[in-house]
Structures are given as structure tokens and as C-alpha cells.
Amino acid sequence: MRLSRYFLPILRETPKEAEIVSHRLMLRAGMVRQESAGIYAWLPLGLRVLNKVQAIVREEQNRSGAIELLMPTIQSADLWRESGRYDAYGKEMLRIRDRHDREMLFGPTNEEMITEIFRAYVKSYKDLPLNLYHLQWKFRDEVRPRFGTMRSREFLMKDAYSFDLDKEAAVHAYNKMFVAYLRTFERFGLKSIPMRADTGPIGGDLSHEFIILADTGESQVYCHKDYLDFAVPPADTDFDDVAGIKNTVAKWTSLYAATDEMHDAAAYEAIPEASRVSARGIEVGHIFYFGTKYSDPMAATVQGPDGKPVPVHMGSYGIGPTRVVAAIIEACHDEAGIKWPAAVAPFTVSVMNLKQGDSACDAACEELYRTLSAKGVDVLYDDRDDRPGAKFATADLIGIPYQVMIGPRGLAEGKVEMKLRATGEREMLTAADVVARVTGG
Amino acid sequence: MRLSRYFLPILRETPKEAEIVSHRLMLRAGMVRQESAGIYAWLPLGLRVLNKVQAIVREEQNRSGAIELLMPTIQSADLWRESGRYDAYGKEMLRIRDRHDREMLFGPTNEEMITEIFRAYVKSYKDLPLNLYHLQWKFRDEVRPRFGTMRSREFLMKDAYSFDLDKEAAVHAYNKMFVAYLRTFERFGLKSIPMRADTGPIGGDLSHEFIILADTGESQVYCHKDYLDFAVPPADTDFDDVAGIKNTVAKWTSLYAATDEMHDAAAYEAIPEASRVSARGIEVGHIFYFGTKYSDPMAATVQGPDGKPVPVHMGSYGIGPTRVVAAIIEACHDEAGIKWPAAVAPFTVSVMNLKQGDSACDAACEELYRTLSAKGVDVLYDDRDDRPGAKFATADLIGIPYQVMIGPRGLAEGKVEMKLRATGEREMLTAADVVARVTGG
Numbered sequence: 001m002r003l004s005r006y007f008l009p010i011l012r013e014t015p016k017e018a019e020i021v022s023h024r025l026m027l028r029a030g031m032v033r034q035e036s037a038g039i040y041a042w043l044p045l046g047l048r049v050l051n052k053v054q055a056i057v058r059e060e061q062n063r064s065g066a067i068e069l070l071m072p073t074i075q076s077a078d079l080w081r082e083s084g085r086y087d088a089y090g091k092e093m094l095r096i097r098d099r100h101d102r103e104m105l106f107g108p109t110n111e112e113m114i115t116e117i118f119r120a121y122v123k124s125y126k127d128l129p130l131n132l133y134h135l136q137w138k139f140r141d142e143v144r145p146r147f148g149t150m151r152s153r154e155f156l157m158k159d160a161y162s163f164d165l166d167k168e169a170a171v172h173a174y175n176k177m178f179v180a181y182l183r184t185f186e187r188f189g190l191k192s193i194p195m196r197a198d199t200g201p202i203g204g205d206l207s208h209e210f211i212i213l214a215d216t217g218e219s220q221v222y223c224h225k226d227y228l229d230f231a232v233p234p235a236d237t238d239f240d241d242v243a244g245i246k247n248t249v250a251k252w253t254s255l256y257a258a259t260d261e262m263h264d265a266a267a268y269e270a271i272p273e274a275s276r277v278s279a280r281g282i283e284v285g286h287i288f289y290f291g292t293k294y295s296d297p298m299a300a301t302v303q304g305p306d307g308k309p310v311p312v313h314m315g316s317y318g319i320g321p322t323r324v325v326a327a328i329i330e331a332c333h334d335e336a337g338i339k340w341p342a343a344v345a346p347f348t349v350s351v352m353n354l355k356q357g358d359s360a361c362d363a364a365c366e367e368l369y370r371t372l373s374a375k376g377v378d379v380l381y382d383d384r385d386d387r388p389g390a391k392f393a394t395a396d397l398i399g400i401p402y403q404v405m406i407g408p409r410g411l412a413e414g415k416v417e418m419k420l421r422a423t424g425e426r427e428m429l430t431a432a433d434v435v436a437r438v439t440g441g
Numbered sequence: 442m443r444l445s446r447y448f449l450p451i452l453r454e455t456p457k458e459a460e461i462v463s464h465r466l467m468l469r470a471g472m473v474r475q476e477s478a479g480i481y482a483w484l485p486l487g488l489r490v491l492n493k494v495q496a497i498v499r500e501e502q503n504r505s506g507a508i509e510l511l512m513p514t515i516q517s518a519d520l521w522r523e524s525g526r527y528d529a530y531g532k533e534m535l536r537i538r539d540r541h542d543r544e545m546l547f548g549p550t551n552e553e554m555i556t557e558i559f560r561a562y563v564k565s566y567k568d569l570p571l572n573l574y575h576l577q578w579k580f581r582d583e584v585r586p587r588f589g590t591m592r593s594r595e596f597l598m599k600d601a602y603s604f605d606l607d608k609e610a611a612v613h614a615y616n617k618m619f620v621a622y623l624r625t626f627e628r629f630g631l632k633s634i635p636m637r638a639d640t641g642p643i644g645g646d647l648s649h650e651f652i653i654l655a656d657t658g659e660s661q662v663y664c665h666k667d668y669l670d671f672a673v674p675p676a677d678t679d680f681d682d683v684a685g686i687k688n689t690v691a692k693w694t695s696l697y698a699a700t701d702e703m704h705d706a707a708a709y710e711a712i713p714e715a716s717r718v719s720a721r722g723i724e725v726g727h728i729f730y731f732g733t734k735y736s737d738p739m740a741a742t743v744q745g746p747d748g749k750p751v752p753v754h755m756g757s758y759g760i761g762p763t764r765v766v767a768a769i770i771e772a773c774h775d776e777a778g779i780k781w782p783a784a785v786a787p788f789t790v791s792v793m794n795l796k797q798g799d800s801a802c803d804a805a806c807e808e809l810y811r812t813l814s815a816k817g818v819d820v821l822y823d824d825r826d827d828r829p830g831a832k833f834a835t836a837d838l839i840g841i842p843y844q845v846m847i848g849p850r851g852l853a854e855g856k857v858e859m860k861l862r863a864t865g866e867r868e869m870l871t872a873a874d875v876v877a878r879v880t881g882g
Contacts, residue, residue, distance in 0.1 A: 007508050007571060009562035033558060035513055035520075036545070041558060042511040044573075050511070067448050070483040070491070072476055072595045073514060073578055074535075074547070079476075091540045094515075096547075099532045099582045104477070106515070106537075106547075117474060117482060121450035130448060132485075137514055137578070141540045154513045 001347070002369075003382045003394075007044050010394060021216055022329035023148030025338050029398045031325075038145025038153030045398060046325070048346035048378075050156070053321045053328075054135055056187045056343065057158045064180035064239045066131040066160050071113050073137055077103035079112045082298050094139045106139035111294050111316055114161040118312070119300040125165045125310070128302065129173055133160030135321070150218070150282075150326040160317040165304065167291065170313035174206065174289045175249045176239050177317040181210050181285045182252065184319065186232040188328055189341020192284060193227045195257045209259060210285035214331040217280030222268050224255035225275040259283075282327045289315040338399030339421050347380040349438055350400035352391040354407030356383060364406050364416070368431050375439050396421065402438050442788070443810075444823045444835075448485050451835060462657055463770035464589030466779050470839045472766075479586025479594030486839060487766070489787035489819075491597070494762045494769075495576055497628045497784065498599045505621035505680050507572040507601050512554050514578055518544035520553045523739050535580045547580035552735050552757055555602040559753070560741040566606045566751070569743065570614055574601030576762070591659070591723075591767040601758040606745065608732065611754035615647065615730045616690045617680050618758040622651050622726045623693065625760065627673040629769055630782020633725060634668045636698045650700060651726035655772040658721030663709050665696035666716040700724075723768045730756040779840030780862050788821040790879055791841040793832040795848030797824060805857070806847050809872050816880050837862065843879050 009030040018024040026032045031046030042050055058068065074096070080086035086093075086105075094106040107113070114132060122130065138157045145153050162173035178194065185192035190212045197209040211221050233248050256267055259281070268276065292311040294300065301309035325344075332339045342348060349372055353365040369381040380400060382391045388407070395403045405417040415428040418437070429437070450471040458475075459465040467473045472487030483491055499509065515537070521527035527534075527546075535547040548554065555573055563571065579598045586594050603614035619635065626633035631653045638650040652662050674689050697708055700722065709717065733752040735741065742750035766785075773780045783789060790813055794806040810822040821841060823832045829848070836844045846858040856869040859878065870878070 005506065007510070007562075007573060030562075033561065035554060035557070036515070036517045036543075039513045039515055041513060041554070043558075044508050044510050047509060047511050065446065067485050068488060069448070069485050070488045072480045072482060074477070074480055074580065074595055076477045094537065094539065096535065096537050098535065099584065102477075113476060113482070116476070117484075120474065121448075121471075132448060139515065143540065154515050 001380050003380055003384050006380070008394075008398070009043065010397065018148060020147050020150065020330070021333060022150060022326035025329055025333060025397070026148055026326065029338060032149060038142060038151075040149055040152055040154070040322075045346045049325050049340070049344055050321055052344045052346075053188065053324050054156075054158075057135070057184055057319055057321060060180045060184040060187070061133050061158065061160060063183075063235070064131075064176045066133045066177075066180075068134060069117075069132055070134045071107070071110050071117075071136060073106055073139070074104050075107045075113055077105055079116055080105065083112050083115075083294055084297060085112070092140045092142065094141045107136075108138055108140045109157075109316075109318075110134070110136075110159055111161065111314075112298070115294045115298045115300045115314070118163055119298065122163070122302060124303050125305060128312070129162065129164050129169055131160055131162040131173055131176075133158060133317070147218075148326055149322045152322065155320055156322045158319045158321065162315045162317070163300075163312045164314075165302065165310060165312065167313055170289055170291070170315055171206070172242050172245065174287060174315050175245045177287050177315070178208065178249050178252070179233050179237060179239070179245055181287065181317070181319070182232045183235070183237075185210060185212065185284060187343055188324065189343055190284070190328065190331060191228060193221075193223050193257050193281075194252055195221065195223070195259050196253075196262050197259065197286060198261060205291070206289040208253075208287050209283045211259065211281035212284055212327060212331055213277075213279045213281055214327070215280055216330045217282045219281055219283075220260045221258065221279060221281035222263055223257035223277050224271055225277050226255055227252075227257060228277070282330055284324050284327050285317075285319045287315065287317045289313075332399075336393070337397035340399040340401060342401045345378075345399065345401050347378045347400050349377055349379045349402040349404060350382060350395040351379055352382045352388070352395060352403065352405045354388045354391070354405055356385050358408055360411050361406055361408060364411055364431065368404065368406070368416070368434065371431075371435055372438065375435070377438055402434075404434055442821050444821055444825050447821070449835075449839070450484065451838065459589060461588050461591065461771070462774060463591060463767040466770050466774060466838070467589055467767065470779060473590060479583060479592075481590055481593055481595070481763075486787045490766050490781070490785055491762055493785045493787075494629065494765050495597075495599075498576070498625055498760055498762060501621045501625040501628065502574050502599065502601060504624075504676070505572075505617045507574045507618075507621075509575060510573055511575045512548070512551050512558075512577060514547055514580070515545050516548045516554055518546055520557055521546065524553050524556075524735055525738060526553070533581045533583065535582045548577075549579055549581045550598075550757075550759075551575070551577075551600055552602065552755075553739070556735045556739045556741045556755070559604055560739065563604070563743060565744050566746060569753070570603065570605050570610055572601055572603040572614055572617075574599060574758070588659075589767055590763045593763065596761055597763045599760045599762065603756045603758070604741075604753045605755075606743065606751060606753065608754055611730055611732070611756055612647075613683050613686065615728060615756050616686045618728050618756070619649065619690050619693070620674050620678060620680070620686055622728065622758070622760070623673045624676070624678075626651060626653065626725060628784055629765065630784055631725070631769065631772060632669060634662075634664050634698050634722075635693055636662065636664070636700050637694075637703055638700065638727065639702060646732070647730040649694075649728050650724045652700065652722035653725050653768060653772055654718075654720045654722055655768070656721055657771045658723045660722055660724075661701045662699070662720060662722035663704055664698035664718050665712055666718050667696055668693075668698060669718070723771055725765050725768050726758075726760045728756065728758045730754075774840075777834070778838035781840040781842060783842045786819075786840065786842050788819045788841050790818055790820045790843040790845060791823060791836040792820055793823045793829070793836060793844065793846045795829045795832070795846055797826050799849055801852050802847055802849060805852055805872065809845065809847070809857070809875065812872070812876055813879065816876070818879055843875075845875055
């Protein structure tokens with residue numbers, strides 16, 4: 001992408017309304033714009049990150065055997081009356097009446113709707129297990145939305161729903177998502193720690209939150225230090241290996257880890273002092289097993305092996321990509337701006353022309369831009385007629401991992417300068433070396 | 442994808458409520474489920490098609506220079522008061538009050554919001570031209586939603602908005618989208634014909650609808666037969682070539698073409714009789730140039746070359762992917778089911794095991810499934826323990842372009858049978874030939 005033709009509205013001033021660093025940086029970097037309280041437009045740069053996050057979520061959901069569908073945003077109130085949640089949900093539910101005065105709502109979650117879809121089609125235990133997920137916009141009418149996309153009213157959620165014949169099978173479904181989540185967060189460039197959690201309005205008796213550590217995190221968390229070095233299950237993990245998956249979950253729940261609300265000071269203090277981690281954390285995922293809480297009232301049964309109807313055991317599993325984008329920034333930034341992990345960076349490489357209009361610089365920039373683009377690398381070519389300092393500041397602010405500066409002095413020696421955003425490390429390289437470095441070739 | 446692990450709820454009965462063939466086939470093929478009047482869930486098979494349609498739309502929008510962002514679904518009423526459309530829009534607008542009793546709405550379109558974003562950031566003519574688009578769910582509260590996803594209340598729309606300094610530049614922006622649309626519809630496997638159109642509630646003085654011909658189309662259309670043989674501009678079209686783009690549009694608007702409402706019987710009858718086409722058509726895209734209709738009341742100005750503020754000239758450009766999926770089916774089906782054009786098929790190949798459990802058949806199917814999948818081909822492996830007849834019927838109903846039937850008789854001679862859904866043509870081939878045929882290798 002040529003920056004001169006892109007839409008990247010960088011803000012010079014730090015917006016006053018932003019209370020946390022991710023919100024400030026997302027506004028300054030031209031990633032989002034607030035359209036109403038807690039409702040954001042994703043500007044082109046922000047959308048690129050959001051799409052990369054979504055793509056990773058999808059790949060890991062699919063790898064674990066979950067199947068993608070897409071439910072609508074607007075739901076019927078009647079569906080929520082079946083589960084008893086329509087009245088229970090309270091003011092966070094955005095309630096709507098259509099032109100025929102039918103009661104509708106903007107879905108805050110989809111347990112009811114997916115249960116309705118399931119019961120309409122699935123009749124036999126032979127069609128289980130089943131895990132269906134979607135990525136769709138949700139709305140929760142928070143009384144005081146704040147913290148940017150970390151806690152917005154309209155937000156994107158990946159929500160998966162598992163259906164099994166009994167608790168044992170449902171726990172395997174739960175464990176598969178547990179492992180998929182470990183992989184997902186690692187691919188974002190984050191270290192996540194699963195912590196036992198309260199089930200809240202979703203219900204059920206088994207639940208974990210996935211927490212990432214960030215100095216600016218929203219809540220206090222406590223865990224054993226060894227979690228930070230646990231290896232995340234590899235890409236070729238066999239999700240059908242019930243015992244193997246169970247062992248992984250057992251390992252990742254073997255040591256102490258708790259959010260403030262579930263914290264047990266005595267258990268924590270039983271950890272040797274050198275192994276205690278008390279830190280700030282951000283919730284980036286939440287998984288639940290809730291048995292027949294929805295299948296019972298909604299009559300979602302299948303015919304069991306003995307021919308009798310059995311209510312299915314269910315779980316639900318959420319990741320909020322719009323929140324994850326902010327969480328990554330909380331974990332990865334410095335004074336100058338965002339430091340994107342490569343997998344979710346909006347552009348992998350920034351090519352900065354330090355003397356726009358100089359024929360050698362223009363030609364070298366064009367060639368590198370074309371070469372990298374042809375290899376499928378996402379390149380932002382800063383071809384604006386602007387000072388080098390402004391280009392450096394933009395690249396740092398928007399957090400591009402590889403920054404290539406092309407100017408007359410380096411070119412005279414056949415070199416360009418490459419800077420790594422993560423470490424600040426700088427090196428003079430030939431353009432060919434830059435290509436090799438970036439593409440790992 | 443192994444069908445035994447997929448979620449493909451085929452219906453045996455033809456649903457009574459469906460009035461048109463695309464709606465019937467989408468329900469029967471397990472592509473969508475109605476959740477409320479005019480509100481659909483996209484089941485896994487349907488979502489695959491919808492995603493392929495969206496990907497093509499994106500590629501062609503990007504190729505023409507448009508930039509993707511993503512605006513929220515919920516908008517503030519105040520924004521629509523600025524343009525004067527809040528009161529004018531009528532009952533099709535889904536109006537909402539949030540917990541603080543603020544007036545909101547579920548966006549039916551985004552002229553106001555994109556104008557607000559534009560004016561917040563763009564200050565100079567030097568930042569033009571700009572064309573911003575998004576793919577987002579919209580809601581129009583139709584009084585009597587019908588025809589499935591062809592005319593639903595909640596629907597997906599790609600809407601692009603162009604901003605230019607003057608009418609001349611704005612017409613070039615319009616022409617670029619005109620060409621992008623020709624390319625987009627051709628890539629879906631459709632032949633589209635641009636027809637002069639009424640501007641309706643969007644406003645403006647220049648507008649074209651893109652119509653595809655289908656025997657079961659919603660409205661009567663009239664055009665010159667030569668349009669059917671016009672070549673669509675190629676992928677390497679230079680969208681910056683103002684004269685070239687203009688010539689393409691001139692050619693594609695040189696002959697008579699009109700929908701019923703714009704029909705001029707005298708002009709039509711001036712066409713030689715052999716060149717007249719009177720047929721049924723379906724609108725799949727609509728483009729508008731409307732000058733300063735929104736920029737004037739909303740004060741979206743830029744500083745012109747002379748330093749004075751100029752209201753920008755705008756256009757908007759819509760394609761509804763959820764409608765396009767239905768339109769493709771209207772144009773491509775037979776008695777047995779859907780006949781997907783390859784570019785939008787949910788799976789390119791169906792591998793049918795005609796004797797599940799037979800070790801030779803199982804091995805041959807597995808190998809072909811793996812080989813094709815490894816080459817990036819979307820394969821549905823029908824590994825259900827079911828009669829061959831049921832597998833043939835499913836593959837035809839869901840419209841898979843390449844159908845490979847693997848049974849003991851063929852395997853004895855080292856062959857499998859391949860059937861093309863489009864033509865019904867059948868051939869005995871080696872598995873290696875199937876791979877070569879499907880991958881064009």
C-alpha cells in the first residue's frame with residue numbers, strides 16, 4: 001500500500017478522553033474512531049489488525065474441529081423467553097421493537113439461538129460431537145462504556161458452542177477449546193494463562209478465563225511462575241486424542257493461577273516465594289461448560305443409543321477480537337507507539353523513502369515495494385512528501401515490525417537501513433538481504 | 442472437510458414458505474435458516490459461499506483503489522438529523538432507544554456516517570480522491586420480507602463511498618466503480634448488464650443498476666443483445682487511466698438497456714428486432730453519483746487549491762453479498778439443485794465413497810482427499826455410511842462443480858468416475874488425472 005493513497009489519519013495530539021494506553025494509541029494511530037459512546041468505526045489500519053486476529057482465531061477453531069457458521073445480530077425476544085434469560089438479562093440487553101411491534105434484541109451472546117438451530121436439525125447421538133462457532137458483532141449496553149475497544153458496547157465476538165451426549169464427552173469438547181485457546185493466544189504473540197473463573201450470567205460449573213499479563217492490565221492476577229515457561233501445544237496436536245488433550249489441560253491447571261475475584265491467599269502463599277507472580281492481567285478469552293442449562297428448558301435433545309431422548313450437554317467459548325486488538329497493544333507498546341507482534345501487524349514492513357523525488361531513492365523504494373509485495377508481504381510504502389523524522393515517527397507509532405529507510409547516503413554504498421521495531425536494533429543491508437530477512441528466505 | 446464431521450442439514454421436503462427457487466434450494470441445501478421474519482442464520486455451507494462472494498468483492502474493490510474500513514451497525518439518530526434523512530427514511534429504519542434513552546438506529550446504509558468520518562480527518566484537496574468501503578450488516582425493516590436472502594431485513598452490504606473535489610473527478614470515481622462492478626459480477630460467473638436507474642432515497646442525478654439475467658428474475662428488463670457478448674475489462678485494467686476507464690463506460694452504456702421502471706418502448710423498438718432482448722433480471726449492484734447532497738448539509742468540505750472551502754462531491758456504490766448468493770442460484774440451477782460457478786462454490790470437489798468400509802475404496806478416497814486438500818482445493822469428502830444414490834443427490838443438490846465417485850468396480854481398473862455438475866458430462870479417469878483436471882495442472 002502506498003501511504004500517499006491510503007487513509008491513515010494520524011492524530012498529533014493525545015486524545016483527552018482516552019484513559020488507557022491502548023485506547024490512546026488506537027486513536028492516535030488512526031485505527032479506530034468513536035461514532036457514539038462505546039461504538040467504534042474501524043479505520044483501515046485498525047481493520048487490518050482486526051482481520052489478522054480473526055484469521056488466526058478461525059484457523060485455530062477449525063484446527064480443533066469446530067465448524068463456522070454465522071448467526072444474525074438481531075434476535076427474537078421469544079427465543080430468550082424460552083431460556084428464561086429475557087427478563088433476567090437486565091439493562092445491558094439492547095431491546096428493540098420492529099415496525100410490527102415485535103420484541104427483538106441485538107444479541108449480546110448466542111446460547112439460545114444456537115440451541116434453536118441445533119434442535120431444529122440434530123436428532124441423533126450419532127451426529128455428535130458438534131462444535132459450531134461464529135464471528136459476529138454483539139451489543140452490550142454498558143452503563144458507562146470506556147477503555148476504547150477494550151470494553152465497547154458494539155464489539156466483535158467469536159463464540160463457539162459445543163454439543164455432546166454426556167458430561168464426559170462435553171469435558172473433552174471443553175478441553176479441546178482450552179488447547180485451541182492456548183494456541184490462539186500464542187499465535188497473537190501473547191503469553192496467556194488459564195485461570196479458574198466465575199461463570200456469571202452464562203452459568204455452569206466449569207469455567208476458565210485466559211489472562212495475558214500486561215503492566216497496564218485491568219485487574220490483579222496471581223499465578224505460579226512456571227506457567228510462563230510452559231510450552232504451548234504444537235500445530236499438529238491431535239484433537240481426537242482424548243487422553244492427550246486431557247493431559248495438556250491437566251498440566252496447564254496443575255499450578256496456582258487465579259484472578260482477584262477467585263484468589264485464595266493461603267493457596268498462593270503456599271507457593272515458594274520466588275515462584276509467585278502477582279501482576280496485572282487482561283482477560284482475552286473465557287470458556288464455559290454448563291451442561292443442560294439451555295438444552296433442558298429449550299428441549300434440545302437427541303436420541304441416545306438406547307432410543308430415549310437425552311438433553312445435550314453444552315459449553316460456550318468466547319474470544320473478543322475487538323478486545324484482543326487493544327489487549328495486544330497493552331502488552332506491546334513503548335513511549336513511541338505500538339510494537340505489533342509480526343503475526344498481527346497491519347503491515348509487516350514499512351519502506352520509507354527519505355528523499356521523495358530523488359530518482360535513485362524513488363527507484364530503490366519502488367523496487368523493494370514491488371519485490372516484497374510480489375512475495376505476499378504486507379508493505380506500507382511511505383511515499384509521502386514529508387520529512388524523514390515524520391516518517392520515522394509514523395512507522396514507530398503504528399508499530400510496523402520491519403522498518404526500512406532508504407536514503408541517498410546509504411544507496412551510494414548500495415545499502416538501506418533496517419530497524420526492528422521490537423528491539424530498536426538497526427543494520428545497514430542490501431535490498432536483497434532485506435527481502436531475505438523479512439521472508440525468512 | 443469430511444461430511445461425517447460437518448454440519449450440513451439437508452432437507453428432504455421442499456419448504457412450503459419458499460416462493461422462489463433460490464430460497465427453496467438454500468433451505469433444502471442447508472445453507473441458511475430463518476431465525477425471524479427476514480432474518481437468517483448462514484449455516485456452514487451457505488457461509489462458505491458468502492465468504493467467497495465477499496472475497497471477490499474485496500479483491501475488485503481493492504484493485505480499483507478503494508480502501509476498506511468497517512463502520513458499526515448501530516448509529517446515532519443525530520447523524521441522520523444532520524442530513525435530514527432521520528425523519529424522511531420512514532418505517533424501514535429500525536429505530537432503537539438505548540438504556541440512557543438516546544435515539545439510535547440499525548444502519549440501513551452509511552452515507553451520513555462515512556461523511557462524518559471524512560469531515561473529521563480530511564481537510565485538503567491534496568488528500569483526494571478517496572474511496573472508502575466496508576462490508577457490514579445492514580437492517581431494513583421491510584413490511585413484508587420474502588424471497589429468502591434476496592430481500593431480507595438483516596442483510597450484508599458492501600457499500601463504497603467516493604469523495605472528490607469536483608464533478609469531473611467524481612465521475613471518474615463513478616466510472617472506476619462501474620468497471621470494478623463489471624469485473625466483480627463476471628468473476629461470480631454472472632453476466633451483468635448496467636442499466637440506467639432511478640436514484641430513489643439515496644438521491645443524485647447519475648445512477649446505474651447492474652442486472653443479471655435469470656429466467657426466474659424479479660423484474661422485466663430490456664436491452665440490446667450485443668451486451669451479452671461485450672468483453673469485461675481485464676484484471677490489469679489501469680484504473681488511473683481516466684480516458685480508458687471513461688471509454689469502457691461509454692461502450693457499456695452505448696446501447697439500449699433499461700429496467701421496467703425506466704423502460705422507453707420507442708427507444709427499445711428502434712433496435713432491430715433480432716437484437717432485442719426482453720428478459721427477466723435481478724439487480725445485483727447499484728451505483729450513485731449524488732454530488733454534494735450530503736456534504737452540503739453536513740459541512741464536509743476540503744480546502745481547495747485556492748484555499749477556499751469546497752463541499753466534496755460524493756458517490757455511493759452497493760453490492761449485497763447475501764442477495765448475490767441467491768441471485769447466483771436463480772441464474773445457475775436445475776431440477777436436481779444448485780450448479781455453482783467454480784469461483785463461488787462452497788467446495789470445488791466432492792469425493793464420494795461409494796462403498797464406505799471397503800478398504801480399497803476408503804484408501805483411494807482418503808488419498809484423493811488428502812492430495813487435493815494439500816494443493817489448496819476445497820474438497821468435501823462424503824464419507825457417510827449411506828447409499829451411493831443419497832451421495833449423488835446431495836452433491837447435485839449442493840451444487841459441487843467436480844464430483845468424483847470412487848467405487849470398487851472403477852478401482853479394479855485403476856479408475857474413478859468424474860462428473861461435471863455444470864454439464865452432466867461423465868468420464869472415467871485415474872486419480873492423478875482428476876487432480877490435474879481440477880487444479881489445471
